[in-house]
Amino acid sequence: MTVTPPFEDRAGFLSLLLAAPDADGAAVAAAKARDAVLTKPPGALGRLEDLAVWMAGWQGRAAPEINAPQVVVFAGNHGVAAQGVSAFPADVTVQMVANFEAGGAAINQLCRVTGAAMTVVALDLDRPTADFTQEAALTEADLVAALQAGWMSVDPASDLFIAGEMGIGNSTPAAAIAAALFGGTGADWAGRGTGLDDAGLGRKATVVDAGLARHADAGRDGLEVLRRLGGREIAAMAGAIAAARHHRIPVLLDGFICCAAAACLAAEHQDALDHCRAGHASAEQAHRRLLEKLGLDPILDLGLRLGEGSGAALALAVLQGAVACHSGMATFAEAGVSDGA
Ligand SMILES: Cc1cc2ncn([C@H]3O[C@H](COP(=O)(O)O)[C@@H](O)[C@H]3O)c2cc1C
Numbered sequence: 096m097t098v099t100p101p102f103e104d105r106a107g108f109l110s111l112l113l114a115a116p117d118a119d120g121a122a123v124a125a126a127k128a129r130d131a132v133l134t135k136p137p138g139a140l141g142r143l144e145d146l147a148v149w150m151a152g153w154q155g156r157a158a159p160e161i162n163a164p165q166v167v168v169f170a171g172n173h174g175v176a177a178q179g180v181s182a183f184p185a186d187v188t189v190q191m192v193a194n195f196e197a198g199g200a201a202i203n204q205l206c207r208v209t210g211a212a213m214t215v216v217a218l219d220l221d222r223p224t225a226d227f228t229q230e231a232a233l234t235e236a237d238l239v240a241a242l243q244a245g246w247m248s249v250d251p252a253s254d255l256f257i258a259g260e261m262g263i264g265n266s267t268p269a270a271a272i273a274a275a276l277f278g279g280t281g282a283d284w285a286g287r288g289t290g291l292d293d294a295g296l297g298r299k300a301t302v303v304d305a306g307l308a309r310h311a312d313a314g315r316d317g318l319e320v321l322r323r324l325g326g327r328e329i330a331a332m333a334g335a336i337a338a339a340r341h342h343r344i345p346v347l348l349d350g351f352i353c354c355a356a357a358a359c360l361a362a363e364h365q366d367a368l369d370h371c372r373a374g375h376a377s378a379e380q381a382h383r384r385l386l387e388k389l390g391l392d393p394i395l396d397l398g399l400r401l402g403e404g405s406g407a408a409l410a411l412a413v414l415q416g417a418v419a420c421h422s423g424m425a426t427f428a429e430a431g432v433s434d435g436a
């Protein structure tokens with residue numbers, strides 16, 4: 096693994112993002128040809144077939160494999176949490192980091208069943224971001240440091256990447272980012288997060304509106320919106336998703352907060368998420384709308400509203416199934432099965 100980040104500032108990060116490699120078209124064509132001769136009726140594996148071909152393109156081979164899936168859970172604290180926008184106290188962030196390290200969280204169990212390597216990156220938990228209703232959440236130096244932390248957390252030897260998050264209050268910055276990038280109000284994008292009641296939901300929408308008003312001059316500049324309205328773990332997810340692309344590692348996106356991070360990249364470069372698929376549609380009310388804005392079709396829809404990378408980790412199990420079928424099945428010729436022609 097490289098030891099120094101390949102960029103020192105926002106401009107350096109953006110030039111890497113714009114120079115991102117594309118999928119291998121020859122591998123896509125070869126994978127489609129292989130899919131057509133596998134021992135099944137054409138199209139009978141439904142969306143699994145598309146997933147396998149997508150993996151083939153990013154892995155540059157007709158028969159992709161998942162041998163080294165990686166999950167990184169990024170944690171950060173948010174100044175805006177002091178405004179009562181979460182059903183839980185901010186102390187839960189650091190407590191959950193300990194739980195991740197002890198193996199006791201939902202994501203630990205899902206990583207175990209899928210064989211994913213999991214690490215936790217806690218970002219200055221004792222230094223919450225500034226409250227975005229008052230000032231920019233992050234300084235430029237904090238933004239770059241978080242993008243670097245995310246970038247460096249991706250193991251170039253991984254073959255599938257998932258960014259998870261933990262940060263009490265972080266569905267509020269995620270809603271603010273979505274509103275800033277796609278338009279609409281706090282009420283359009285705020286959801287119940289960890290389980291806010293109606294009064295809390297109203298408060299959260301007002302807080303988002305206040306942030307939008309204060310930072311209206313950020314326009315739809317993805318990284319500036321990320322700096323003003325985001326948070327360290329959200330910026331780190333963006334950095335990691337961009338690094339995965341740089342290394343041609345396909346990504347499964349998780350819920351609302353993860354997709355808000357990804358949206359900041361898409362705002363900078365329209366093809367920035369070509370290596371990503373949406374793992375699931377979460378129960379956070381605006382997640383589906385955000386997926387639609389990003390042109391992503393979720394693999395699963397299980398009513399999860401957890402974060403941590405959990406929905407993406409479950410979708411990884413589906414992807415493992417897709418890849419196992421595509422790469423392991425016999426062809427009609429190999430199996431001596433009539434292809435019906
Ligand atoms: C025990 C616990 C474990 C979690 N794991 C993820 N989250 C999720 O909830 C938070 C977002 O919701 P909000 O914006 O309402 O605070 C994030 O930390 C997210 O990852 C959790 C929340 C709690 C309480």
Ligand SMILES: O=C(O)c1cccnc1
Binds near residue numbers: 287288289353379402
């Ligand atoms: O959509 C998510 O990932 C989500 C929803 C609620 C709380 N935490 C995460």
